[in-house]
Every structure is written in structure tokens, then in C-alpha cells.
Amino acid sequence: MQQDNQPRTMRSRLFAGTLAAGVAGAALAGGMAVNTLPVFAEPVRVDAPQQLPSFADLVEKVSPAVVSVRVDETMKPAADDGDDQMQSPFGNLPEDHPLRRFFDIPGAPGFPGTPRGRQMPRHGVAQGSGFFISEDGYLVTNNHVVDGGSNYTVVMDDGTEHKAKLIGSDQRTDLALLKVDADQKFTYVGWGDDSKVRVGDWVVAVGNPFGLGGTVTAGIVSANGRDIGAGPYDDFLQIDAAVNRGNSGGPDFNLNGEVVGINTAIFSPSGGNVGIAFAIPASVARDVIQSLKEHGSVERGWLGVQIAPVTDDIAEAVGLADANGAIVTLPDNETPASKSGIQTGDVITAVNGETIKSPRELARMIGNERPGTKVDITVWRNNKAETIDVTLGNLSALDEAASANGGQDRRVPTNPSSLSGYGLTLTPSEDGQGVVVTDIDPDSTAAEKGMQPGDVIVSVNGKSVQSRGDVSQALSDAARSGRKAALFQLRQGDQNRFVALPLSKS
Secondary structure, three states: OHHHHHHHHHHHHHHHHHHHHHHHOEEEEOOEEEEOOOOOOOOOOOOOOOOOOOOHHHHHHHHHHEEEEEEEEEEOOOOOOOOOOOOOOOOOOOOOOHHHHHOOOOOOOOOOOOOOOOOOOEEEEEEEEEEEOOOOOEEEEOHHHHOOEEEEEEEOOOOOEEEEEEEEEEOOOOEEEEEEOOOOOOOOOOEOOHHHOOOOOEEEEEEOHHHOOOEEEEEEEEEEEEOOOOOOOOOEEEEOOOOOOOOOOOEEEOOOOOEEEEEEEEOOOOOOOOOOEEEEEHHHHHHHHHHHHHHOOOOOEEOOOEEEEOOHHHHHHHOOOOOOOEEEEOOOOOOHHHHHOOOOOOEEEEEOOEEOOOHHHHHHHHHOOOOOOEEEEEEEEOOEEEEEEEEOEEHHHOOOOOOHHHHOOOOOOOOOEEEOOOOEEEEEOOOOOOEEEEEEOOOOHHHHOOOOOOOEEEEEOOEEOOOHHHHHHHHHHHHHOOOOEEEEEEEEOOEEEEEEEEHHHO
């Protein structure tokens, strides 16, 4: 028995040793190493990545200054035209008809004693966003948020509500200033320097989209200086942060927690966010809001000119080295510009020595001046620069009545004559002021530049014309002076514009 137990003990030890070798990873068999368990590679690891930006600290600090603005509106009832659509459709039913109980409600249309067609005023509620700019309760929003409102309620980040009053609004820049009177100090935010904002910089938008309350989105500045056709003061920041209805009047912050823009419009075929939002720059808003705070309105300087861009062709025609500035046409009525000697055809190139690059820039610079201010206007006239002193008028007091000249008779005169090389058929104007374009070759350069039958050529290169011969002489003079284009002043109704035609095509 002892002898039989000894081999089993040896066999057990051999098995244990083999198992140990297998656990170690291999056993020798016939001089070869055999794996008994799989060997795994090290798990994938990456060194700590660069920390992505978090806006949590910024949002925590600025959110108490951002509010929802609720506006109560009273909607006027439709006019009573004797055929009120709201009148009961069952008005002709007999008095004892069982259906009458469904509409015989006191005050309802058709109820006995209710005047026919009379409707009660309806109330609506609009919502937007805003933000405090002072601890004593002044806050900024959009004009279109408060427009038409009768009562204003400010809803704080913590849900607290306060009544507010409207201090003033400015339709031209779509800004408004509200004031909350309460026995407390409000958290407020400051203005940033939008001139330092670059395309690609981060911005954080805080507001009240769709009435949901405080909502934060982030994105970058997509473009600056955008003109969206809202008015002469267009100079919007374009951002790609998610901005929706209800965000209007809400701030866009830089990473320092400063307001660099105020959301005011979105581009959206669907009405929702598509990543294109427009914000009023802080530099524009700051000045307007300060004026609203001090005066309750915004007073702007008024020069009194109609202006158009200087194209390359116009610059060539008048002898300017660069296509900068704004070319002038004067309206029929007397204005600060006409009183000071500015003339139709002048190109305004600078205001107080600061170069003007476009009509929009000129409008903003003049609008930023107070009425009654004297400004130095630099104009380009007759191949040289002149400086003219102008005392600005008050834009808010401007009488914008339409001119009565818009309905002039445009009968085609007889005996027209052709202006060779330009594809224009001309005849003297019946009032003796200019030459009428009665026909135009659709393949001509003149047609390509926008000239059309009915246009009255008032002047060429600043010289008044009354006949086809005057036009031809002005073109010859321009060619002899070395110019490559001629500048035509055109009138259509009460509107003036300029077109430059290359002399090489004559």
C-alpha cells in the first residue's frame, strides 16, 4: 500500500508543478515553449488632453444680471364694419331652439344686449431678454421687445418678478432702456470693447429663448460689420451661438464676462436657430443707452444729403485714387448741407479729418454728433479736396413728407437724337432741366450699368446738360482731361443717382 501511494504523490507533485508553469505562461514540452493562457496588450491610454473651455464660472457670475422681459400688450379689436366675422353663426335661430344655450352667454356676440359687431379688446404677452447695466435697476433690451407694450415685468434668474417702467427707446438701433425701482442692489454687467473682438473669438449668449427662462449657449464670432438692410446704422456682429425667438435683447459675453453684443435678429428660413444670429455691437449700444438714460430719446445730427457708394467707375470718373467715400445728391428742400455749400456730385471723403469709406460709415459718424454741432466735411470736387464747415440739424425733427415731384409726366418727346457709341436715344427735357433717355440699347454698357428709359441726365462730370450736344461736349472734355470714365447724374422722379460709363466704349 505504501509503495502504491508513493507514485500517486509524485504524480500529484508533477501536476502541481505543471499547473504552476502554465500559470506562469508556458510549459516545456519536447524543448518547445507552449502558451497556455493568452497574453493581452496594454489597454489604450492617452495622456491628459488639453482642457476644453468651460463657461461655468463665467455663467455663474453673469446669470444673475440677465433677466426675462415680459411685456403685456393690448390688441385693438377689429373695426366694426357692420359684417362682424365674430358674430354668432346661430343668430337667426328661433329663441326656443335647443342650440341657443351653447352661445347665449352674457357679453358674447349675438347675445341680447350686446351691441352688434362689438368686440372686447384682447390682451397678449410678448417675451424677450434683457440685462442690468447698473445696480440701481437700469436694464437694456430691444425696442421690438417692448414696442406696443403697456406693462413690463422683469423676471430674475431666481424667479423673482419686478415691475419695470420704460425710460426710452430708439427704433433706428432697436434698443430700449427699462428701469426697475426696488429696495435692493442688482447684479449688473459692464460693456466690453467690441473693436477688439475678432472673428473666431468665443462668445456666450444668455437669454430667454421661447420663454423657457435663463438659457446659455456658446459659439464664435462668425463675422463683423454685417449690413442686413435694417437701416443706416447696421454694423452687426454675426455669431453662430444658438439664438432663437425670445433671445432678443439678451447679451453676448466675451470670456471676461463683458457684454460685446446684444442679440437682435436671426437669419432663419424656419424661424428657429440655423447658426446665423446678429448682435448690436457694444460700442453702438453704449452711446444710445447713455442718451436714453439722460434724455429719454436719442438726438442725432442731420447733414441733409442723399448718398451712394463710390464705385471704381465713379472714382475713375471723378479722379479719385480710391473708391472710398460717399457721392452726394441734394434733395429739393433746403438742408444743412445745401446751406453750407455742399453740391450734388461732391464726394464726401472725411468728417473732422477722419476718412469716410462708405455711405453707411458717413451716416453713423454724422448720427453720432449732436444737433447744432459744427463739423468739417471734406469733399472731392473738380479734382481737388475742399473742406466745408457745416452746422448739423436735428434728425429727429426732420419733416419726412414725400416730395410731390414723383408723378411727372414721362411722355416720349418727338425728334429724338442718338448719342453715338453709348446706345442711348436722348431728347431735351420738357422743363428744360436735363436730357431725357427715351430709348436704350439693351446690350449697351449704359443698360448694363442700370440706365433705363425715363432717366433724366442732369449733368455729366458735374456740368449741367440740356441737349445731346451738351452731353457729347462733356464726354469730349472728359476724354481730353485723361479720364477713363464719365460720371452721369440721373434723375428719376424725385430720386437722384450716379452712373459712371467708361469712355473707352464711346
